Amino acid sequence: MVTAFILPWRGQAAGPAPINLRSAASFAVLATATTTTTGGGIINGNVGLSPAGSQGIPPGQINGTIYNGGPIAAQAEVDLNSAIIAASPAQLPGGIDVGDELGAHTLVAGVYQSPSGSYGITSVDLTLAGGPNDVWVFQMASTLTVEVGRKVILTGGAQAANVFWQVGSSATLNTSSVFEGTIMAYASVTMDATSTLDGRALVQTGAVTFNGTGGSLPVPTVPYFRDISHTSPTSTTLILAAPTNVLLTVQSSPDLSSWTTISTNIPVTNGWMFIDTAPQTGPDRFYRAFSAQ
Numbered sequence: 001m002v003t004a005f006i007l008p009w010r011g012q013a014a015g016p017a018p019i020n021l022r023s024a025a026s027f028a029v030l031a032t033a034t035t036t037t038t039g040g041g042i043i044n045g046n047v048g049l050s051p052a053g054s055q056g057i058p059p060g061q062i063n064g065t066i067y068n069g070g071p072i073a074a075q076a077e078v079d080l081n082s083a084i085i086a087a088s089p090a091q092l093p094g095g096i097d098v099g100d101e102l103g104a105h106t107l108v109a110g111v112y113q114s115p116s117g118s119y120g121i122t123s124v125d126l127t128l129a130g131g132p133n134d135v136w137v138f139q140m141a142s143t144l145t146v147e148v149g150r151k152v153i154l155t156g157g158a159q160a161a162n163v164f165w166q167v168g169s170s171a172t173l174n175t176s177s178v179f180e181g182t183i184m185a186y187a188s189v190t191m192d193a194t195s196t197l198d199g200r201a202l203v204q205t206g207a208v209t210f211n212g213t214g215g216s217l218p219v220p221t222v223p224y225f226r227d228i229s230h231t232s233p234t235s236t237t238l239i240l241a242a243p244t245n246v247l248l249t250v251q252s253s254p255d256l257s258s259w260t261t262i263s264t265n266i267p268v269t270n271g272w273m274f275i276d277t278a279p280q281t282g283p284d285r286f287y288r289a290f291s292a293q
Helices: 022-026 071-086
Strands: 025-029 034-036 046-049 067-070 112-114 120-123 126-127 134-138 142-144 152-155 163-167 170-171 179-186 187-191 196-203 205-208 223-232 235-241 248-253 260-265 271-277 286-291
Touching: 022 025, 022 071, 022 196, 025 034, 025 071, 025 205, 034 046, 067 071, 071 179, 142 179, 152 179, 152 260, 163 170, 170 179, 179 187, 187 196, 187 286, 196 205, 223 286, 235 248, 248 271
Parallel strands: 025 046, 025 196, 034 205, 046 067, 112 134, 120 142, 126 152, 134 163, 142 170, 163 179, 170 187, 179 196, 187 205
Antiparallel strands: 223 235, 235 271, 248 260, 248 286
């Protein structure tokens, strides 16, 4: 029996392609010098430090895995470096100039570049307006500062997973601020008390200080099958919902015991399709999928 599903229509995405974080996407916090906290909220995601050093965020505060040194954290740092380059003006030139103060703006998807090298959200909130697949990239050669109580507001279905901040030195989220997106900073990310980050704090050469208590970083999405249908006697179409910009592995099995990888991919949208045309050797075939999180 073939079950048909009506899938949601997705309009054309605006802005650049999402920045491919590769293995760094599974980390909510990633640093090279130290990770510290004075008692913030729960971090939903992995915490990494490479090379191994002073990892000061306690396990009870982390809904994920701690990698203090080792090959996984090291690879994440390599992938973060690649992502920072991919988000840079050299790779994404022509960034829009709306000034150094982002507060009071309502910005559609696109690439934005600070004219002085620093961005601030100081006296008024910033609004990002767009659809669920639209992408924003903010480029600054120096600092990012979000003042006390200021917010990044998403409207129209915009997703924090599609907002990227390329910071040339340090980012500071002051007390009670609310922030959206992935921060990719060269030197440091500091979250003051009761600040909230719906995204990631990733640092290339320095430290992450997580004192935020106003919320938690997002739980990584688990891939699942939206539909599996036989489109011909030798062809099966799989449609999956999966995290974007993260390595996805799809496997098949005739008996739920021995599994064979049939596809690896890094989806750039949440809905992803794969057609399995491998010969079926028995009456049944089972599928599973997992992401590198």
